Amino acid sequence: MGKTGLQLSVLSYGSWVTFHKQVDDSIADELMGIAYDNGVNFFDNAEVYARGESEKLMGRVLKKKNWDRTSYTVSSKAFFGWRAKENKPNQTGLSRKHLTEACHEALQRLQVDYLDLYFCHRPDKNVPIEEVVWTMNILIQQGKILYWGTSEWSAAEIMEAHRAAAQYGLIAPSVEQPQYNLLERNKMEYEFLNIFRTVGMGTTIWSPLASGLLTGKYNNGIPADSRFALEGFDWLKDQWMVEDKLSKVRKLADVANELGTSLATLSIAWCISNPNVTTAILGATKKQQLLENLKAIEVLPKLNAEVLQRVDDIMQTRPRQAEY
Ligand SMILES: NC(=O)c1ccc[n+]([C@@H]2O[C@H](COP(=O)([O-])OP(=O)(O)OC[C@H]3O[C@@H](n4cnc5c(N)ncnc54)[C@H](OP(=O)(O)O)[C@@H]3O)[C@@H](O)[C@H]2O)c1
Numbered sequence: 432m433g434k435t436g437l438q439l440s441v442l443s444y445g446s447w448v449t450f451h452k453q454v455d456d457s458i459a460d461e462l463m464g465i466a467y468d469n470g471v472n473f474f475d476n477a478e479v480y481a482r483g484e485s486e487k488l489m490g491r492v493l494k495k496k497n498w499d500r501t502s503y504t505v506s507s508k509a510f511f512g513w514r515a516k517e518n519k520p521n522q523t524g525l526s527r528k529h530l531t532e533a534c535h536e537a538l539q540r541l542q543v544d545y546l547d548l549y550f551c552h553r554p555d556k557n558v559p560i561e562e563v564v565w566t567m568n569i570l571i572q573q574g575k576i577l578y579w580g581t582s583e584w585s586a587a588e589i590m591e592a593h594r595a596a597a598q599y600g601l602i603a604p605s606v607e608q609p610q611y612n613l614l615e616r617n618k619m620e621y622e623f624l625n626i627f628r629t630v631g632m633g634t635t636i637w638s639p640l641a642s643g644l645l646t647g648k649y650n651n652g653i654p655a656d657s658r659f660a661l662e663g664f665d666w667l668k669d670q671w672m673v674e675d676k677l678s679k680v681r682k683l684a685d686v687a688n689e690l691g692t693s694l695a696t697l698s699i700a701w702c703i704s705n706p707n708v709t710t711a712i713l714g715a716t717k718k719q720q721l722l723e724n725l726k727a728i729e730v731l732p733k734l735n736a737e738v739l740q741r742v743d744d745i746m747q748t749r750p751r752q753a754e755y
Pocket residue numbers: 444445446447448449453475476552582583608636637638639640641642643644646648656657658659695712713714715716717719720721723724
């Protein structure tokens with residue numbers, strides 16, 4: 432992972448939206464089992480997912496599986512709190528108080544002694560960066576977390592954390608969790624390029640399928656058992672169900688067909704073809720989805736320069752100043 436010694440599997444599995452809302456204990460047990468048996472060693476979570484219920488569910492599965500704790504990594508993220516509208520001022524954000532308390536709560540819910548990765552889920556302009564870096568360093572010293580990172584921070588904010596860490600001799604963030612997929616490329620292919628070269632940040636990228644849009648499942652409307660049909664997710668549906676995006680996905684199906692694979696598998700393989708991606712976090716609600724998505728590893732070698740160029744020509748989403 433970046434410049435650290437940590438080895439993350441190139442495909443990982445996360446629980447946003449799915450755990451508790453769509454996936455119960457028995458399905459989560461099956462899906463995490465399939466992931467682990469296929470080499471996935473990173474499971475992603477956050478305090479805010481299903482208001483803490485996602486961590487509890489993952490914790491129950493991890494306990495039942497009883498896998499060797501040294502064989503997998505698990506994360507949590509703090510910032511949003513887990514009480515939604517009932518959050519009081521100190522129950523969100525990146526203060527020492529909330530970062531520490533959210534860490535303790537995540538350890539309890541996940542039923543683990545330490546988090547391998549702990550993320551600041553968003554930047555917090557109300558907290559001095561020194562407070563954030565010191566807190567993460569202390570949590571590492573206490574053995575409660577092993578590595579810390581950021582999610583959806585700007586390049587400038589990440590470098591500010593590195594500056595503070597260097598100033599006080601503290602451990603800097605080693606990983607960022609940005610969105611990255613065929614429709615959202617700017618951070619990974621433009622904004623962060625200098626950081627990859629200098630501090631060597633790892634990335635655990637999210638929504639490799641743009642919440643499912645890149646599978647083609649929404650090309651002719653919204654299936655009843657899909658994410659965009661869920662109550663309370665209109666904002667996500669409105670963000671992605673746009674004709675311009677859908678028409679690109681329809682065209683991309685030709686490339687997938689020619690490669691003898693599915694749109695989902697092609698789209699995930701495309702994400703991990705970027706050498707700056709440490710791991711792509713998969714989200715899946717069904718066994719068939721996960722098995723299909725894991726095949727991205729087999730499709731990856733087929734993504735030569737010619738195929739990548741065709742994909743770029745169709746999607747028209749490559750940042751203009753991309754340098755690789
Ligand atoms: N740091 C952050 O701010 C942040 C934000 C978002 C996510 N994340 C992390 O990233 C993980 C992955 O994000 P994501 O869930 O948005 O990933 P995604 O791969 O973009 O979307 C996953 C969803 O697409 C559908 N899908 C997946 N494979 C499919 C297939 N083969 N065929 C048809 N439909 C398929 C499923 O939803 P349905 O079955 O419901 O349609 C599935 O839950 C999350 O679990 C979370 O850990 C982090």
